[in-house]
Amino acid sequence: MKAQHSASTSSEPGYRVVVYLPGSSSLFSAGAAEAPFLAANQLLNEDKYQLTWLSGSELPPCEPLHGPQSVQSTPDDVxxxxxxxxxxxxxxxxxxxxxxxxxxxxxxxxxxQxxxxxxxxxxxxxxxxxxxxSVAVHWSLMDDFHQQYPALTLSDFLYTTKDRLTTCAGQAALLDCIIQLIESREGHELAYDVSDLLCMDRIRSAEERQRLPAKHAGETQPRLTMAIELMENNIEEPLSTGEIxxxxxxxxxxxxxxFRxxxxxxxxxxYLQLRxxxxxxxxxxxxxxxxxxGLHCGFSSGAHFSTAYKSxxxxxxxEERSKKFHSDQV
Structure with missing residues (x-):
C-alpha cells in the first residue's frame, strides 16, 4: 500500500483521518472527504485534522487534492x-x-470510527x-447490494450510524456526514462556519432521504413510476393514497x-416530502x-405548513426565508 500524509505543524497529536480507496473513486468524492477537514483546520488555525490517503494494493498511490508530502506505508503502519x-x-x-x-x-x-x-x-x-x-449506499447501487447481501437491510437515508459504523450514500451526502461529525467534536458554530466556507446553504440531517429517480424503480415497477408522477403533478391539491x-x-x-x-x-x-x-x-x-x-404546496393552513416544514x-x-435574506446581504 502507498499513502499520502498531510504536513502537520502542531506538536500535539491531532485527530487522525485515513481515507482508504480500495477501488476507483471520483474527484468529487475525494473532495467531499477532504474539504470539511481542511476548512475546519483553517478556521481553527491549526492542523488538528490530519489526513492520510491510502490506496488498495491494485491501485496507484492516491494524490490528495491539496498535494501533501508523499510517504510510503503498509497496513501495519496505519x-x-x-x-x-x-x-x-x-x-x-x-x-x-x-x-x-x-x-x-x-x-x-x-x-x-x-x-x-x-x-x-x-x-x-x-x-x-x-x-x-440498516445500510445506506448510493441509490444506483441498491439493487446490486441487495442481490449480493440479501440479509442486510437497505435504507434510502443520506447516511446511517450504529455504534462506530456509518454508511453513507456518498457524493454530497458525505459532506453533510463529515460536517455533522465535526459539529459533534467542535460545536455547532464551527460546523456552521465550515458549511459557510464550503458555500453550503444548510447541513442536511442523516434522516433526510436520497431522492431516488422514478425511472430507477420504474424499470421494473412501472406502477410505482406512475404513482410518483401523479404525486409530482398534483402538488397544490394532493391526492389521497387510495386515489393514487x-x-x-x-x-x-x-x-x-x-413504496416500502x-x-x-x-x-x-x-408525497409529503415532495411537497x-x-x-x-x-x-x-x-x-x-x-x-x-404553503397553499401552493397543498397545506391547508400556515400552522400546518410550518409544523411539517420544521419537522x-x-x-x-x-427562518429559512430569513436565512436566505441575510445570506444575500453578505
Whole structure:
C-alpha cells in the first residue's frame, strides 16, 4: 500500500483521518472527504485534522487534492481515529486477504470510527462487519447490494450510524456526514462556519432521504413510476393514497408494499416530502409569501405548513426565508 500524509505543524497529536480507496473513486468524492477537514483546520488555525490517503494494493498511490508530502506505508503502519472508505463502484473481486484482515483488525480491534461512502459499504459487508444495522449506499447501487447481501437491510437515508459504523450514500451526502461529525467534536458554530466556507446553504440531517429517480424503480415497477408522477403533478391539491392506488389500478395495500420495498417509506410520507421540497425551492428562489407557498404546496393552513416544514428541515419556513435574506446581504 502507498499513502499520502498531510504536513502537520502542531506538536500535539491531532485527530487522525485515513481515507482508504480500495477501488476507483471520483474527484468529487475525494473532495467531499477532504474539504470539511481542511476548512475546519483553517478556521481553527491549526492542523488538528490530519489526513492520510491510502490506496488498495491494485491501485496507484492516491494524490490528495491539496498535494501533501508523499510517504510510503503498509497496513501495519496505519493507525487512525477515523477511517473513511471511498469507492465509486462495487468490488469486482473480493478484497486481497491482507487488506481484508487489516480492515477487520482496524475496525474490530482498534475500534476506530468508520464512514463507508457510496460503494464503500460493499467492503464492510465483504469483511462481515455489517450485521444488524440498516445500510445506506448510493441509490444506483441498491439493487446490486441487495442481490449480493440479501440479509442486510437497505435504507434510502443520506447516511446511517450504529455504534462506530456509518454508511453513507456518498457524493454530497458525505459532506453533510463529515460536517455533522465535526459539529459533534467542535460545536455547532464551527460546523456552521465550515458549511459557510464550503458555500453550503444548510447541513442536511442523516434522516433526510436520497431522492431516488422514478425511472430507477420504474424499470421494473412501472406502477410505482406512475404513482410518483401523479404525486409530482398534483402538488397544490394532493391526492389521497387510495386515489393514487385507484388511478394506477392496484389496491392501496399493494401501493404501500411497493413504496416500502423500493423506497423504504410509505406513499403519504414520500408525497409529503415532495411537497416540502417544492416549498423549499419556492422559499429560496421566489418572493412569494410564505402563506401562498404553503397553499401552493397543498397545506391547508400556515400552522400546518410550518409544523411539517420544521419537522423535516429542523427550521421554520420563516427562518429559512430569513436565512436566505441575510445570506444575500453578505
Amino acid at each position: 493507525t487512525c481515529d477515523l477511517l473513511i472508505i471511498l469507492s465509486h463502484s462495487a468490488p469486482e473481486l473480493p478484497l486481497p486477504g491482507e487488506e481484508k484482515i487489516w480492515l477487520q483488525h482496524l475496525i474490530q480491534q482498534q475500534q476506530v 468508520v464512514i463507508a461512502s457510496h460503494a464503500g459499504p460493499f467492503w464492510l459487508a465483504e469483511c462481515g462487519l455489517l450485521n444488524t444495522q 392506488a385507484s388511478l394506477v389500478n392496484i389496491s392501496r395495500r399493494q401501493l404501500e408494499r411497493l 420495498r423500493y423506497l423504504d417509506t410509505m406513499p403519504a410520507r414520500y 416540502l421540497k417544492k416549498a423549499r425551492q419556492l422559499l429560496l428562489t421566489t418572493n412569494t409569501s410564505i402563506v401562498q407557498i 423535516f428541515y429542523q427550521i421554520t419556513p420563516r
